[in-house]
Amino acid sequence: MEAPPVTVMPVTGGTINMMEYLLQGSVYDQALESLLHRLRGLCDNMEPETFTDHELVYLLKGQQGNPFILRARRSLSHPTSPWHLRYLGQPEVGDKSRHALVRNCVDVAASHSLPEFLNEMGFRMDHEFVANGHMFRKGAMKIVVSKLSRILVPGNTENTERLSLSYLVELNVLAPAGQDNMSDDMRSFAEQLKPLVHLEKIDPSKQRH
Amino acid sequence: MSGCPAVRVSIESTCEKQVQEVALDGTETYVPPLSMSQNLAKLAQRIDFSQGSDSEEEVIEGEPRDREWTKQEPEEEEGTVKFQPSLWPWDSVRNNLRSALTEMCVLHDVLSVVKEKKYMALDPVSQDLTASKTPQVFQLISKKKSLGTAAQLLLKGAEKLSKSVAENQENRRQRDFNSELLRLRSQWKLRKVGDKILGDLSYRSAGSLFPHHGTFEVLKNTDIDLDKKLPEDYCPLDVQIPSDLDGSAYIKVSIQKQAPDIGDLGTVALFRRPPKTKAGTQQWHVKLEAAQNVLLCKEIFAQLSREAVQIKSQIPHIVVKNQIISQPFPGLQLSISLCHSTGEKKNHRASPEKPKPDDHLYVLEHNLHQMMREFHKQQLSSVVMPHPASAPFGHKRMRLAGPMAYDKAEIFSLQQNEGLLEKIIKQAKHIFLRSRTARTIDSLASRIEDPQIQAHWSNINDVYESSVKVLITSQGYEQICKSIQLQLNIGVEQIRVVHRDGRVVTLSHQEQELQDFLLSQMSQHQVHAVQQLAKVMGWHVLSFSNHVGLGPVESIGNASAVTVASPNGEYAISVRNGPESGCKVLVQFPRSQTKELPKSDVIQDAKWSHLRGPSKEVHWSRMEGRNFVYKMELLMAALTPCP
Numbered sequence: 001m002e003a004p005p006v007t008v009m010p011v012t013g014g015t016i017n018m019m020e021y022l023l024q025g026s027v028y029d030q031a032l033e034s035l036l037h038r039l040r041g042l043c044d045n046m047e048p049e050t051f052t053d054h055e056l057v058y059l060l061k062g063q064q065g066n067p068f069i070l071r072a073r074r075s076l077s078h079p080t081s082p083w084h085l086r087y088l089g090q091p092e093v094g095d096k097s098r099h100a101l102v103r104n105c106v107d108v109a110a111s112h113s114l115p116e117f118l119n120e121m122g123f124r125m126d127h128e129f130v131a132n133g134h135m136f137r138k139g140a141m142k143i144v145v146s147k148l149s150r151i152l153v154p155g156n157t158e159n160t161e162r163l164s165l166s167y168l169v170e171l172n173v174l175a176p177a178g179q180d181n182m183s184d185d186m187r188s189f190a191e192q193l194k195p196l197v198h199l200e201k202i203d204p205s206k207q208r209h
Numbered sequence: 210m211s212g213c214p215a216v217r218v219s220i221e222s223t224c225e226k227q228v229q230e231v232a233l234d235g236t237e238t239y240v241p242p243l244s245m246s247q248n249l250a251k252l253a254q255r256i257d258f259s260q261g262s263d264s265e266e267e268v269i270e271g272e273p274r275d276r277e278w279t280k281q282e283p284e285e286e287e288g289t290v291k292f293q294p295s296l297w298p299w300d301s302v303r304n305n306l307r308s309a310l311t312e313m314c315v316l317h318d319v320l321s322v323v324k325e326k327k328y329m330a331l332d333p334v335s336q337d338l339t340a341s342k343t344p345q346v347f348q349l350i351s352k353k354k355s356l357g358t359a360a361q362l363l364l365k366g367a368e369k370l371s372k373s374v375a376e377n378q379e380n381r382r383q384r385d386f387n388s389e390l391l392r393l394r395s396q397w398k399l400r401k402v403g404d405k406i407l408g409d410l411s412y413r414s415a416g417s418l419f420p421h422h423g424t425f426e427v428l429k430n431t432d433i434d435l436d437k438k439l440p441e442d443y444c445p446l447d448v449q450i451p452s453d454l455d456g457s458a459y460i461k462v463s464i465q466k467q468a469p470d471i472g473d474l475g476t477v478a479l480f481r482r483p484p485k486t487k488a489g490t491q492q493w494h495v496k497l498e499a500a501q502n503v504l505l506c507k508e509i510f511a512q513l514s515r516e517a518v519q520i521k522s523q524i525p526h527i528v529v530k531n532q533i534i535s536q537p538f539p540g541l542q543l544s545i546s547l548c549h550s551t552g553e554k555k556n557h558r559a560s561p562e563k564p565k566p567d568d569h570l571y572v573l574e575h576n577l578h579q580m581m582r583e584f585h586k587q588q589l590s591s592v593v594m595p596h597p598a599s600a601p602f603g604h605k606r607m608r609l610a611g612p613m614a615y616d617k618a619e620i621f622s623l624q625q626n627e628g629l630l631e632k633i634i635k636q637a638k639h640i641f642l643r644s645r646t647a648r649t650i651d652s653l654a655s656r657i658e659d660p661q662i663q664a665h666w667s668n669i670n671d672v673y674e675s676s677v678k679v680l681i682t683s684q685g686y687e688q689i690c691k692s693i694q695l696q697l698n699i700g701v702e703q704i705r706v707v708h709r710d711g712r713v714v715t716l717s718h719q720e721q722e723l724q725d726f727l728l729s730q731m732s733q734h735q736v737h738a739v740q741q742l743a744k745v746m747g748w749h750v751l752s753f754s755n756h757v758g759l760g761p762v763e764s765i766g767n768a769s770a771v772t773v774a775s776p777n778g779e780y781a782i783s784v785r786n787g788p789e790s791g792c793k794v795l796v797q798f799p800r801s802q803t804k805e806l807p808k809s810d811v812i813q814d815a816k817w818s819h820l821r822g823p824s825k826e827v828h829w830s831r832m833e834g835r836n837f838v839y840k841m842e843l844l845m846a847a848l849t850p851c852p
Contacts, residue, residue, distance in 0.1 A: 044415070053599070073597040110611070133598075142602070
């Protein structure tokens with residue numbers, strides 16, 4: 001019996017070709033209230049949305065040097081929501097004038113058996129953390145203000161310890177490849193947050209030690 | 210000095226009595242003045258009687274003076290006793306007074322002489338003119354200089370004053386501009402870009418996905434000259450809206466009979482007068498609101514035309530320029546047009562068009578706006594926000610589609626499959642059907658007097674459903690004959706009729722169907738009425754049928770018939786009523802009343818002659834009575850013999 005043919009060509013189109021534009025910054029705990037007020041005023045008029053998420057980062061170490069990273073995230077405040085599996089590619093080295101960090105992004109919703117599935121596939125969990133905070137939206141832009149906490153006992157999301165005294169602020173947009181005008185809108189939005197928080201593109205590869 | 214009366218000079222000493230003692234409480238005790246005899250004794254002691262006659266004269270002189278002493282003060286007596294005039298303390302005073310008196314007398318004499326002008330005359334003392342006269346040029350120059358200094362001071366003050374006033378005005382203008390800006394900011398979204406103030410009048414922050422930027426600019430209007438009269442509507446703040454949002458717009462939804470030619474489509478540019486602005490609203494507010502309305506109308510029309518092109522329907526919709534035409538019902542045309550007029554076109558309204566009857570359905574226009582806003586709100590609902598936070602935006606249920614392995618049908622059912630255009634067409638259909646139903650009922654009611662048809666429309670309706678209760682009654686007999694009560698539920702394409710006896714009939718949108726149905730119900734009512742009347746009158750119902758199978762076939766519905774017998778059984782009335790054939794009433798007489806009675810040997814008993822025999826038709830049109838039931842009642846009454 002033959003194995004079913006596996007396409008060698010990479011899959012293009014659909015959700016595979018989405019790019020994520022990202023800008024990041026941080027604020028101290030004391031400045032959180034004013035930042036939330038400002039975001040409430042600048043963003044779309046909705047009730048403020050809070051979230052509590054638990055993220056697990058899985059690594060697949062291959063023969064090559066760079067391990068393959070997948071991020072699995074579930075909501076603790078909405079336990080019935082499906083898991084979210086995310087792959088983030090390398091940041092695109094385009095022209096320096098691009099204002100935001102651009103990288104390939106694949107988002108998949110998964111059922112609650114995701115961790116076991118990944119384990120079976122050969123992924124090993126590298127680290128996990130809990131993030132909670134607020135979410136805002138302006139058109140296609142998503143602004144997430146989150147506090148990251150470290151999980152002390154693996155698997156136990158109740159027992160957490162805050163990692164820092166500040167909040168992480170992320171501004172990201174998901175757009176199909178080729179649309180570059182989003183970065184201008186992101187930059188003008190970041191300008192409006194200027195004195196409170198400086199959102200800039202931070203290259204993750206440079207952060208790694 | 211001569212002839213003038215003597216001037217009397219009085220001298221008074223300050224202290225009359227000597228103070229002898231001052232008591233502890235401040236009272237003064239005076240030395241009591243010497244009495245006359247005591248005085249005399251005191252003086253006599255001083256007289257030295259041993260001296261000669263010189264002293265006698267003095268004494269004689271002293272004696273008359275002595276008498277005067279009682280009138281005068283004690284100090285004076287001391288002076289005269291010593292008799293040394295040079296040592297008299299009042300001497301200098303007396304001399305000065307005397308010289309003053311002399312001077313005054315001289316002056317008085319001189320003045321009296323001068324007054325007569327005979328011996329002395331007064332002459333003014335001549336001034337030295339050259340010494341006091343200054344040249345006029347110097348005077349002018351000095352005056353000029355002093356005036357100049359004064360003027361300069363005044364000018365400086367005036368300048369300061371005018372500067373401060375101008376500054377105040379400028380501040381006020383600025384303050385006015387700033388206060389207007391504050392007011393603007395309280396209602397509209399503004400942001401500062403460089404040195405320009407831009408604003409956003411689009412619905413994007415409210416959930417719209419229309420790609421128009423909707424940016425307006427705020428301009429300062431403070432350059433006007435405040436000395437001139439300010440125009441009525443002066444505002445220090447002005448807004449500049451994008452040029453394609455100029456003027457005002459509205460969406461016109463109308464239903465017409467299908468136009469025979471498609472020639473002049475897409476030229477709808479009728480305009481209604483702009484609504485009067487409320488007093489007190491700023492011009493910028495009016496402008497911005499109008500521009501926002503234009504934007505919303507454009508968005509609605511864009512959405513409608515997109516759906517008209519994409520959605521496949523049995524009869525395709527036509528999109529021409531600013532009009533969308535579709536056919537809700539055969540023979541009918543629904544046109545949705547975007548009427549946008551900028552300010553200049555107002556002058557071109559000179560064409561003498563007859564004002565067409567306004568068939569604009571304002572309710573549908575309002576509903577379009579509401580549905581658009583509803584759509585905006587859905588974009589912003591928290592259902593769209595992702596949990597976990599890293600997931601992309603999207604409906605909550607669609608996220609479950611992957612993990613739960615939904616198939617196409619389930620996904621399809623999740624998505625909204627009704628667009629704006631479909632909704633508005635359904636609403637238009639319903640409105641049209643409802644108005645046509647009302648028209649049908651009203652025309653029947655006005656055409657047919659007997660029986661009467663009443664329609665009670667319910668106040669609370671849905672956009673897709675209305676209901677009306679139709680009663681068919683006879684005038685004067687409403688309580689007796691109320692068996693035909695119909696509840697009509699008017700939907701989008703059909704009318705559902707629920708009868709009082711539980712039957713449910715579904716009618717299509719055809720007008721004729723409803724009319725036929727109502728006519729058949731009316732004819733049934735008459736027969737029902739006879740049945741009810743019989744109960745009241747005491748007559749017995751022998752037979753009743755809603756749908757008789759005898760007689761001529763009706764084209765609308767079926768005929769119904771009833772037979773009732775009088776209380777004593779002698780007479781019987783048969784009624785057959787059909788919607789088309791009208792009513793036919795027959796009366797059955799007892800055999801004894803017929804003229805031609807066949808003599809027969811079979812019937813021997815006379816009682817058999819009381820049975821009912823042949824029947825005769827009643828000329829119903831000649832019967833007296835205003836309606837059918839009244840006539841029937843009269844007939845029944847006539848056939849019931851008095852006891």
